[in-house]
Amino acid sequence: MLELIDWNQRISRKDYDLWYPQLEIELGNCQRAARKAGLPMIWVFEGWHAAGKGLLINRLTQALDPRGFRVHLMTVPTAEEARRPWLWRYWMNLPSAGEIAIFDHSWYYRVLEERLRGDISDEEAARAYGDILEFERQLTAGGVLIHKFWLHVDAKEQRKRFRALQKDPATAWKVTKGYWRQNRDYDRWVQAVEETLARTNTADAPWTIVEAAQGKFTRVKVIRTLTQRVRDALAARDDARPMTAAPMPVPDANTLVHPTVLDRVDLTLSLTRDAYEKKLKRLRSRLYDLEHLAYLAKIPIVIAYEGWDAAGKGGNIKRLTRGLDPRGYQVVPIGPPTDEERRHHYLWRFWRHIPKTGHITIFDRSWYGRVLVERVEGFCTEREWKRAFSEINEFEHQLVDFGTVIVKFWLHIDQDEQLRRFQDRANTPSKQWKITDEDWRNREKWAQYELAVVDMLERTSTIYAPWTILEANCKLYARIKSLQTVADAMQAAINQR
Amino acid sequence: MLELIDWNQRISRKDYDLWYPQLEIELGNCQRAARKAGLPMIWVFEGWHAAGKGLLINRLTQALDPRGFRVHLMTVPTAEEARRPWLWRYWMNLPSAGEIAIFDHSWYYRVLEERLRGDISDEEAARAYGDILEFERQLTAGGVLIHKFWLHVDAKEQRKRFRALQKDPATAWKVTKGYWRQNRDYDRWVQAVEETLARTNTADAPWTIVEAAQGKFTRVKVIRTLTQRVRDALAARDDARPMTAAPMPVPDANTLVHPTVLDRVDLTLSLTRDAYEKKLKRLRSRLYDLEHLAYLAKIPIVIAYEGWDAAGKGGNIKRLTRGLDPRGYQVVPIGPPTDEERRHHYLWRFWRHIPKTGHITIFDRSWYGRVLVERVEGFCTEREWKRAFSEINEFEHQLVDFGTVIVKFWLHIDQDEQLRRFQDRANTPSKQWKITDEDWRNREKWAQYELAVVDMLERTSTIYAPWTILEANCKLYARIKSLQTVADAMQAAINQR
Numbered sequence: 001m002l003e004l005i006d007w008n009q010r011i012s013r014k015d016y017d018l019w020y021p022q023l024e025i026e027l028g029n030c031q032r033a034a035r036k037a038g039l040p041m042i043w044v045f046e047g048w049h050a051a052g053k054g055l056l057i058n059r060l061t062q063a064l065d066p067r068g069f070r071v072h073l074m075t076v077p078t079a080e081e082a083r084r085p086w087l088w089r090y091w092m093n094l095p096s097a098g099e100i101a102i103f104d105h106s107w108y109y110r111v112l113e114e115r116l117r118g119d120i121s122d123e124e125a126a127r128a129y130g131d132i133l134e135f136e137r138q139l140t141a142g143g144v145l146i147h148k149f150w151l152h153v154d155a156k157e158q159r160k161r162f163r164a165l166q167k168d169p170a171t172a173w174k175v176t177k178g179y180w181r182q183n184r185d186y187d188r189w190v191q192a193v194e195e196t197l198a199r200t201n202t203a204d205a206p207w208t209i210v211e212a213a214q215g216k217f218t219r220v221k222v223i224r225t226l227t228q229r230v231r232d233a234l235a236a237r238d239d240a241r242p243m244t245a246a247p248m249p250v251p252d253a254n255t256l257v258h259p260t261v262l263d264r265v266d267l268t269l270s271l272t273r274d275a276y277e278k279k280l281k282r283l284r285s286r287l288y289d290l291e292h293l294a295y296l297a298k299i300p301i302v303i304a305y306e307g308w309d310a311a312g313k314g315g316n317i318k319r320l321t322r323g324l325d326p327r328g329y330q331v332v333p334i335g336p337p338t339d340e341e342r343r344h345h346y347l348w349r350f351w352r353h354i355p356k357t358g359h360i361t362i363f364d365r366s367w368y369g370r371v372l373v374e375r376v377e378g379f380c381t382e383r384e385w386k387r388a389f390s391e392i393n394e395f396e397h398q399l400v401d402f403g404t405v406i407v408k409f410w411l412h413i414d415q416d417e418q419l420r421r422f423q424d425r426a427n428t429p430s431k432q433w434k435i436t437d438e439d440w441r442n443r444e445k446w447a448q449y450e451l452a453v454v455d456m457l458e459r460t461s462t463i464y465a466p467w468t469i470l471e472a473n474c475k476l477y478a479r480i481k482s483l484q485t486v487a488d489a490m491q492a493a494i495n496q497r
Numbered sequence: 498m499l500e501l502i503d504w505n506q507r508i509s510r511k512d513y514d515l516w517y518p519q520l521e522i523e524l525g526n527c528q529r530a531a532r533k534a535g536l537p538m539i540w541v542f543e544g545w546h547a548a549g550k551g552l553l554i555n556r557l558t559q560a561l562d563p564r565g566f567r568v569h570l571m572t573v574p575t576a577e578e579a580r581r582p583w584l585w586r587y588w589m590n591l592p593s594a595g596e597i598a599i600f601d602h603s604w605y606y607r608v609l610e611e612r613l614r615g616d617i618s619d620e621e622a623a624r625a626y627g628d629i630l631e632f633e634r635q636l637t638a639g640g641v642l643i644h645k646f647w648l649h650v651d652a653k654e655q656r657k658r659f660r661a662l663q664k665d666p667a668t669a670w671k672v673t674k675g676y677w678r679q680n681r682d683y684d685r686w687v688q689a690v691e692e693t694l695a696r697t698n699t700a701d702a703p704w705t706i707v708e709a710a711q712g713k714f715t716r717v718k719v720i721r722t723l724t725q726r727v728r729d730a731l732a733a734r735d736d737a738r739p740m741t742a743a744p745m746p747v748p749d750a751n752t753l754v755h756p757t758v759l760d761r762v763d764l765t766l767s768l769t770r771d772a773y774e775k776k777l778k779r780l781r782s783r784l785y786d787l788e789h790l791a792y793l794a795k796i797p798i799v800i801a802y803e804g805w806d807a808a809g810k811g812g813n814i815k816r817l818t819r820g821l822d823p824r825g826y827q828v829v830p831i832g833p834p835t836d837e838e839r840r841h842h843y844l845w846r847f848w849r850h851i852p853k854t855g856h857i858t859i860f861d862r863s864w865y866g867r868v869l870v871e872r873v874e875g876f877c878t879e880r881e882w883k884r885a886f887s888e889i890n891e892f893e894h895q896l897v898d899f900g901t902v903i904v905k906f907w908l909h910i911d912q913d914e915q916l917r918r919f920q921d922r923a924n925t926p927s928k929q930w931k932i933t934d935e936d937w938r939n940r941e942k943w944a945q946y947e948l949a950v951v952d953m954l955e956r957t958s959t960i961y962a963p964w965t966i967l968e969a970n971c972k973l974y975a976r977i978k979s980l981q982t983v984a985d986a987m988q989a990a991i992n993q994r
Contacts, residue, residue, distance in 0.1 A: 032930070054822065054824070057823055057824070058822055058823055061818070061823040062818075062819045065811070065815070066814055066815060066818045066828040066859070067811075067814070067828050067829075067830040067861055069823075070827055071823040071824050073824045078575075078576060078577055079575060079576060080575055080577060102823070104824055314562070314564075317563055317564070318562070318563060321558070321559075321563045322559045325551070325555055326554055326555055326558040326566075326568040326599070327551070327554070327568050327570045327601055330567055331563040331564050332564075333564040338835065338836050338837050339835050339836050339837075340835050340836075340837055362563070364564055433529070
């Protein structure tokens with residue numbers, strides 16, 4: 001692939017002076033239009049050492065309103081970053097609506113530098129390609145414009161540039177051992193680069209190879225490519241039929257094939273108070289020990305609670321955390337998104353809170369809101385929630401791949417039990433704060449939620465992150481089962497180390 | 498002080514069983530009431546090693562709704578944290594409205610552990626006390642409830658506990674060399690602890706010394722203290738006359754003593770296009786070099802732009818950044834706060850963006866909004882903006898203390914010039930997006946803003962962070978002067994290293 005590129009492209013000073021000022025204005029206009037449209041953009045710059053990446057980014061940004069972009073130089077992960085799945089640091093630096101994130105090195109650092117340096121195994125590199133494809137697809141599906149550039153020169157030219165840099169005391173420090181290593185290993189690098197370009201050159205996140213013999217040519221080509229891309233994206237938005245989102249209608253009686261997974265739940269399961277107290281005590285001390293062992297084994301743990309209103313999520317979480325050292329866990333309640341969260345991909349707010357190694361995050365409601373409340377209430381479009389099933393599976397897979405233990409609970413009660421609990425709350429002064437009009441409104445949509453829950457359980461119960469249904473008509477039974485499930489999952493992960 | 502404490506306090510099992518369940522319920526009620534009232538709380542736990550801090554926090558949190566608190570274990574700063582002023586990591590972990598942040602070790606780690614270990618000099622410790630007092634005062638003035646606990650046992654008891662821990666293989670790892678060092682140096686530690694308690698025991702952020710012989714007694718005392726504190730705080734809120742905020746009226750003609758600092762600005766200063774181009778070119782290459790040198794010298798740089806609408810802030814920032822490597826700076830535009838920002842202290846959103854060592858942050862509008870737009874429009878109360886002058890001086894002092902260079906610009910134009918620019922914008926299609934109804938509304942409040950600006954300049958131009966007024970009727974002149982000012986400030990800081 002690369003050998004077919006004539007990297008030695010140039011344009012004349014005269015043409016450049018004629019075109020470039022106009023191109024800069026166009027790029028500025030594109031930025032403004034994208035900001036107005038709320039379009040987030042990611043521009044990735046990769047290339048050979050000394051191909052002129054730094055200078056290019058420098059000049060490019062001069063055409064931009066500095067209030068609307070951010071340049072991220074990504075190389076070796078910091079200690080904090082290394083304690084999370086490898087894509088975490090990119091999630092944390094995503095552009096919000098209308099902003100531009102410029103990556104000087106990017107997630108491709110992993111499949112190029114880290115791989116060729118031998119920092120990661122071949123198997124890890126193979127998985128990284130999968131992660132990258134998922135990552136970029138999730139973002140572009142979520143409306144982010146991604147464009148990637150590879151700055152290309154040949155090995156001889158690279159050597160020439162290194163020597164020129166070394167001659168000047170002001171730039172000699174730039175030419176590190178890593179630079180020369182790349183030049184010596186140029187052929188091995190070419191293979192890795194070609195594999196990378198071939199595997200990750202998708203329609204929505206394409207690569208442009210830039211012949212980087214001359215700064216002027218490079219800049220002109222990059223700006224032309226970007227402005228065209230932005231214009232196309234904005235035009236496509238204007239053309240697109242506006243996506244409408246509507247609340248789910250009451251499902252047809254035949255939509256669900258009974259008995260569903262929920263119908264089969266045995267809600268008569270129960271525990272006596274005595275048996276409960278005894279088991280609880282034992283489980284608590286077991287969990288306390290396991291938390292410490294998981295900390296030593298550097299295992300991150302994610303626990304997500306979903307369930308019907310009044311099914312007992314809060315009480316369940318309270319019993320679980322009572323057994324834990326509060327320095328090692330965090331409970332994250334998920335309500336309506338804040339406005340910063342709204343300006344990002346919907347998974348961003350969960351990436352923000354994933355635990356680092358040795359820590360536990362408990363989500364009180366979770367990313368499954370996308371396929372539950374957002375689907376039922378019409379807070380997102382049909383395409384969005386349909387896409388979410390695989391996006392969620394990918395998200396969880398990336399966590400598990402890093403060694404994270406995931407436990408997901410659906411707290412199940414039946415309609416009669418819910419009514420009893422609502423009435424009890426309404427009639428008990430000390431519990432009235434627990435019940436709201438929204439609870440009653442949600443209850444009227446039981447059939448819609450039932451359909452959404454069954455879909456969710458069927459589509460997102462994976463081998464690596466299975467759902468556990470808690471039979472919660474008896475609160476005591478549900479609590480013991482959840483603590484037991486968490487303890488067993490932690491134990492299994494610890495044994496595997 | 499500490500020698501007068503009879504640390505060996507106990508309560509009987511019977512009394513404990515009688516009181517404790519009720520105390521737990523009360524603490525839970527307090528948490529709920531505080532959440533409803535939007536009261537943020539910070540509970541600090543410090544004490545001797547093995548005094549029972551971990552267990553206390555563990556038991557305390559069992560009485561709380563786990564969705565409303567977060568425990569922060571703060572010890573040695575991470576590499577990222579060490580690249581910012583030392584209080585930064587505490588700012589980043591502040592509770593938002595209605596939440597509880599529990600600190601297991603806190604900012605007192607610096608004046609105890611770090612000081613006694615010799616990690617920081619006596620002078621740094623002395624300054625740290627000042628920083629702590631400012632920090633706590635800023636937070637409590639902003640409505641945060643702070644309570645601090647010191648868990649006390651004597652040296653003999655501590656030794657006994659260490660030995661007991663060491664005997665049990667499950668806990669032996671806890672007793673580190675640092676533990677024994679504290680015991681050996683107990684007397685030196687007592688001095689430091691007493692100094693700390695004495696200097697930082699303020700009315701709004703008090704210390705409670707807890708006799709920690711027995712876990713039961715400790716818990717009862719801590720919960721009683723906290724519930725009383727929360728109840729008092731909520732009652733005081735109810736009693737307080739609601740603070741009203743109102744737009745500033747047109748000031749009386751005699752309010753400002755003319756000539757003010759603004760009257761004395763020579764707005765006839767100007768530059769020809771030729772002279773401008775020549776100077777600009779020289780300054781740019783100088784700034785590019787300085788940025789690199791400042792990076793090597795690990796100097797963080799903060800540049801804040803304030804000024805009249807249409808005074809040319811945007812164009813000025815653009816010329817400044819054009820000379821810089823975009824990997825080393827970030828421009829942060831300050832608009833209305835997001836809802837996450839609204840739930841925190843008003844300085845929090847600026848702490849979020851302060852540069853780490855070797856980096857530059859340019860604020861397009863800044864924390865001075867508090868004493869400008871918020872004062873004029875009545876977005877905050879009179880007490881709040883009056884307090885802000887010293888809070889801002891303290892904030893900037895803490896940055897400078899860390900080695901940060903601060904450059905602050907006021908872009909000054911006169912009313913006629915502003916009108917000309919507004920009309921030009923309104924009449925030029927390509928510039929119309931730049932002018933809004935709000936600009937015209939602000940213009941009507943020129944007299945109010947003038948008063949606010951003069952106050953601001955007079956009260957916050959400090960030796961360590963002086964204001965530079967840019968004579969901006971001639972845009973070219975203002976640009977050159979700002980670049981020159983930044984370059985000189987960077988140069989001076991580099992020379993000092």
